[in-house]
Amino acid sequence: MNSKDRILNRINSILDRPVNEGEAYLTAINLLENIYGPNSEQLQAMKTVYQNIYETRQDEFRRDWDVKEFLKGSLDALKAEIEGGLIESIQSQARSEVLGDFLTLARESHDEGHKEVAAVLSSAALEDALKRCAKERGLNVQGKNMMTVVNALRSNNIILKSQAKTLGGYTDFRNDALHADWDKIDSPTVRSVIEFTDEFLEESKYANCQG
Secondary structure: OOHHHHHHHHHHHHHOOOOOHHHHHHHHHHHHHHHHOOOOHHHHHHHHHHHHHHHHOOOHHHHHHHHHHHHHHHHHHHHHHHHOOHHHHHHHHHHHHHHHHHHHHHHHHHHOOOHHHHHHHHHHHHHHHHHHHHHHOOOOOOOOOHHHHHHHHHHOOOOOHHHHHHHHHHHHHHHHHHOOOHHHOOHHHHHHHHHHHHHHHOHHHHHHHOO
């Protein structure tokens, strides 16, 4: 059972019986913290509304009813979002941010005259972006080399012919970088790989890989 199924089973176990306030609240808080982060707006909103109900409802019965309905509604909404691909979307966004950090470091290293470091970082980011694109379209690229991934993307019309041609050259660059053949690597190519990968990750350019 994967993490998504475990989370859904946990939510269903609470919703399938009369709501226990403490259990439902702690579950909702834990899920929001783990999915969105400890400082997320979603988590803070949950805590604020929960506290507001306690502070504004004078009647104990009404307060308990509203709290339970709020928690039930929150878990129902979270369940629907998870079933709709929330976790996968967040994971994808997180990976994009990591790759963006790689490219930032690559660009800084290149500008500081360390083209070798920039070559390794940019080629790793490019290969990861290509494989992620392929996986999101249901292609099996596990353990495949970069050229095989490029060919799979092209044969499935996920990337353009011109992109595939450019990536063919970048495959040699990637191999040279990871095998430390520094004499085969020049600064203009490093910069080109960085810019290509950056554009590939942009939503407008990368939307074709979202399926």
